[in-house]
Amino acid sequence: MAIEVRVPTILRTYTDGAKSVTAEGETLGALVDSLEANHPGIKERLVEGDPVELRRFVNVYVNDEDVRFTGGLETALSDGDQVVILPAVAGGSGARA
Amino acid sequence: MLTIDRATYDAIIAHAKRDHPVEACGVVAGPEGSDRPERFVPMLNAAGSPTFYEFDSAELLALYKQMWADDEEPVVIYHSHTETEAYPSRTDIGLANEPGAHYVLVSTREHGNADGPVEFRSYRIVDGEVTEEEVTVVDALPPRSTN
Numbered sequence: 462m463a464i465e466v467r468v469p470t471i472l473r474t475y476t477d478g479a480k481s482v483t484a485e486g487e488t489l490g491a492l493v494d495s496l497e498a499n500h501p502g503i504k505e506r507l508v509e510g511d512p513v514e515l516r517r518f519v520n521v522y523v524n525d526e527d528v529r530f531t532g533g534l535e536t537a538l539s540d541g542d543q544v545v546i547l548p549a550v551a552g553g554s555g556a557r558a
Numbered sequence: 559m560l561t562i563d564r565a566t567y568d569a570i571i572a573h574a575k576r577d578h579p580v581e582a583c584g585v586v587a588g589p590e591g592s593d594r595p596e597r598f599v600p601m602l603n604a605a606g607s608p609t610f611y612e613f614d615s616a617e618l619l620a621l622y623k624q625m626w627a628d629d630e631e632p633v634v635i636y637h638s639h640t641e642t643e644a645y646p647s648r649t650d651i652g653l654a655n656e657p658g659a660h661y662v663l664v665s666t667r668e669h670g671n672a673d674g675p676v677e678f679r680s681y682r683i684v685d686g687e688v689t690e691e692e693v694t695v696v697d698a699l700p701p702r703s704t705n
Contacts, residue, residue, distance in 0.1 A: 470631075471655045518653055520615050527615045547622055550601075552650035553581050553610035554639040 462540035464492060469547055475503040484544075489521065490534035492544065507546065508534070518549040559692045560634070560660045560680040562586070566598050567695050571664060571676045573600050574638035578666040583611040586634035587625050594699055595633040595660070610649070611637050634680075636662035643667070644677040646688050654683035660691070 467481045476482050482500070486492030490513065497504035509516050513534065521528045522545040528536045538544075566586055574582045583603050586595035599621060604614040613621070625631060635656060639647075644663035646654070654661060665677040682689045 467626075469655070470658065520618060522619050525619060527619075529615075545619065545622075547618055548655035549612055549615075549653065550583070550585075550618060550635060550655070551605075551610070551612035552637060552653045553605070553607065553647065554642045555609055555647045555649040 462538075464538055464540070464542050464544055466492070466496065467543070467545040471548055472503060472506055472546065475500040475506075486538055488534065488538060489523065489528055489536040489544075492538060493534070518551060520547045520549055521545070522547070559694060560595075560662070561593075561694045561696060561699065562595050562634070563699050564695055564697055566595060567678065569598050569600075570636050570662065571678065574664045574666050574676065575669075575671050577603070577638070578670045579608045579640045580606055581608060581611040581638050581640060583613060583637040584635075585621065585632045586636070587621075587628075587630040588633035589702075590629050590631045592702070593633060594702070596699070597630070608640050632656055632659050634662050635659045636664065639663060639665045639667065640670075641667050644679045646681055646683060651683055651686055651688060657682075657684045662693075 462485050463483050464485060465481055466484050468476050484492050484495040486495045493504055493507055507516060507519055508514060515521060515533055523536055523542055581603055584600040587597040587599060588594040602614040602617055603611040605612045644665040661681045661683050663679055668674060680691050680693045682691060
């Protein structure tokens, strides 16, 4: 099965500049491994820890749904699903109030 | 250098003053590769915090889908500091993921919600390195080139 993955600018160094790539997997976790197989280095930009979890400031959407609400890396995928990866736009002074 | 029109400049400052003491945030989108900040898009600070901002996840996706559909990119990404100077914090630098964008910071620490001048500064943040740049405010952006 083929799933289209939209890659953000900051990660296109791993995809030879491609804005979207095709990957496969029955879960988001498996899809990340499939991405890593073809684009080495991309996995550690997306996930961290043991057990592996999505990085706090990386947003992933499957068919427009934020996977944080659909089971994270366990989120099930089907042929034709659209996956979008977007880094959070975040920051702030961090000053103590 | 960042060249920005007066109306957009004023809109960013007005947003920062309105949301003070919470940090305000948003984007000015423009055609890909044009370096023209044309479309002002204030965003919701999902963190609702005086010391942190994060674009709401659903709004973030909607914003990027709109930009992709229109061949746009975030030319400016702005946010306010409400207690400190308009300089990128360690958090800002660590989370800066758009190397092509002008990161605009405004500080409302002097006057809060009230009238009065606001620090407005712009930076490039690439691979953890911050470079401040000049800001030029114009009445209107020059006409788009045709090539």
